[in-house]
Amino acid sequence: MPTVGPSTLDFRDFFFVAPEMLLAVWGLVVLLLDLWLARRLDPAARRLWVGRVALAGTGLAFAVALAVGLVPLMARAYPEDAGSWLSKSTLDYLFDTDPSLFSGTLAGDLQVGAFDLLYIVLLGLIVGLSRAWSFTEEWGEFLALLFWATVGMMLLSAAEELITLFVALETMTICLYLATALEKTRRRSAEAGLKYFIYGSVSSALFLFGLSYVYGLTGTTHLSAIRRLLVEAQQSGLTANAAGATAVLLILAGFGFKIAAVPFHQWAPDAYEGAPAPAAAWIATGSKIASLIAFMKVFANALEPWASPDSNVLRPGWIGIVAVVAAVTMTYGNLAALRQRNFKRMLAYSSIAHGGYLLVGVIAVGLAADVSRAAGAVLFYLVVYAFANLGAFAAAAWLARDKESDQIDDLNGLGRKQPLLAICITLLMLSLIGIPPLGGFFGKLYVFMEALDERTASRGSISLVWLVGLALLNSVVSAFYYVRVLRAMFLREPAGKPMAAADRLIALPILLSTAVVVGAGLTPDLLMGVMQAAAAPMLTTPIVVHKLTAPTPVGPPAPKKPTPAFQYSADQMKKMGQMATGGAGPPGGGGPAPKAKAGTKSATPKSKAQAPASKKAENRP
């Protein structure tokens, strides 16, 4: 029987997906516990207990994710000590140059670790928020779906390969459709779930058809391999490439839906308004972060050769299309948000508008000379946006708990009743507008500066000035509807049923979000540094090609090695180190850089095309 390529499974790779596995299993634990408690406790006690166990799960997942991130760093920093508590093969594994897991389907680097932690923190806050009041009877199911959606998000932002990416995307959204519909005492929750589901399924069908064309064009599903092929084909832009253009449009439709870009935004207002506040918060934050990361990976990494930066906007290339989508998205989102009286619905339109700003950032990434800086700006924006939105949704949950409604007018007089939290919400709103000392300002500043960067502009004659100008104008417009919230809180008399004091489940997300937003505003360099380090491997991860190619057709099948995964022999390592210091080596550090170390992997994207080839040649016995 002939061998089928060296596709092997290295069980040590599972170490890096431990947080995902833990969350998946914990979802089941929560579900079973809920079933077991259902007939033993009254609903309120059951809710608290199930929530408590779920919170414990997120805490555990946080610890595991931290360990996954720290162990390789520790092992690298103190290799002698590490030798005493890690086995030789594990140590070798941690020093492997290849940052990819599972034959290159997942990335296992700092970006993934940092965002895993972010998702888990956000999930913990959202689980806490769900405990705050009773909106559904299906506690176990609701929390389990949130957990599993998180697994989808984590793998989506780690995926380096289209099949894994597709399945992760579907896992995330299907869990969110269901979580949206679970507030069964209200009709609009069911309606929101169905609308979200129908729009989502249509868009994933479009997305998939686009993927099938990409697979047909390149014959591969690995992002870096796609990019390599497109670079080799020397096709700049999509001129005279109708199939590629179709694929780009269809994939854009899929991602555009996930980040609620016009014209695929129709589901968002209904889903945000109808979904229970924690589910809406998870749609607005986690799902958006993960989709945007995947979007950047596919467009700014795999399909970057089709970006067409060297001509005017009208020349086909995804940058032109995305620029138009971004312009329409932010304008529409802001104008529509002006007319909303419902707090969650307003947040939905504002989230559409922020999607537009983020798309400007993606364009900058596609054009940028320094990819990691541009992508870092987008990630910075995403983090700040996510926390600000989470705090806002916590306020919405507060309204839903005490007023069973979520109109902006229900916030009337909050400033007098709850001054501290009202001030926190004020800061969050100001950050969403982009008022200077807050994180949102620096997010916008970085993204727009990247778009206006001279080197970016010089690389292509495309001018993003009009887009940035429109974005600034939109930011001004957005102030009107955010200020409406502040006006309600501070200038109006309280009316109707008074709001009870927020317990810590609601107060904590608001306070923590405010802390993050203010902290990101006071020391933007700190967060930006982390985000740039995270972005560096994300868009430039060199997938080591020898793991992926089959043995040459002629010749006997390779003998079985004791360790299935490829490992460098000592002299190969040395040779690669020399190559790297000589400057002609493969990017990705070449030398024995450990996993989870970002700096050494910040390869320039230009030389990436040649890199795998040189590696391949070098490692051929």
Added chain:
Amino acid sequence: MGSDIPLSWFLLFAAATFAIGIIGVITRKNPIAVLMAIEIMLSAANVNLVAFWRYGPERLDSGPIAGIVLAIMVITVAAAEVAVGIGLVILCYRRWQAADVDRYDSMAG
């Protein structure tokens, strides 16, 4: 082998069924009918994938059967989507006593 089926025939079939699926998504109001149209679109993509797998050059970056694996995943996802979709449709039907996407309008769009 001169009488082999050209690749473009499969692709055209997939394109035609995809377009039919889009027609269904646009024209149908019944959510289950929309669901059926979505299934047609997913199947169209699957035909593409398998045809590209069989006709494409032998590239092994993603293994010998990347297209097939993706098609299997699509079948799985489609099954899950149908289950979820039917669940949601039944939920909405109980609320409105109607299966019509235009009647579900408790929120102004």
Added chain:
Amino acid sequence: MARILFLVIAGVGLTSALSTVLSRNLVRAAVSLAGFFFTVACLFILLEAEFLAALQVLIYVGAVSILLMFGIMLTRGVQGTDLVSGPSAARLPGIVVGLVVFAVLGYAIFEEKGLRTQYSWGALDERTAIARGSKEPGSPLRSAVNNMGKVVGVELMTRYVIAFELAGLLLTAALVGAVAVAHREEDETRSTGSGVPPEKPEPTADKPNP
């Protein structure tokens, strides 16, 4: 011969797909859909992916169609007439959009120049040859065609293990969630004794149309 077979299958497939989309009777649409799935399975056999054809029949024809049929029966009565979809005239825009999509895709297929290969999609008349001589160890593609089940198993357990595990999680989530969403809350209120009214009145705040 193969071409004639393809044309017959494709004709049946397109007819049943059209009938699914245009039929006013939902039950008939579902039956046509099962027929369409079956023709897709036949195409998979023409493409030498028998394993996938078997999966297609088992899952789509066997499970998905039946599930859809149940959905129709549960929501529309046994007749299954789709009373809500508009008259034929109202479908015209949709049909025009569909034709445009088909035209664009067809143009794309024949316009494709071959990204880095010598041939393009439009000119590729023969599938990749796999019988290159019996002495060779055999190309991976050949063993994939001849031994699909095994290769699929190996790939799902090695290279695509994360996608595979995640698909399992997805199915679990869909199952759990669909049951949670669809089961009646009357049973729930009785079992927990919470006495939550099944329908809380919606807040009647006026929401302006944006």
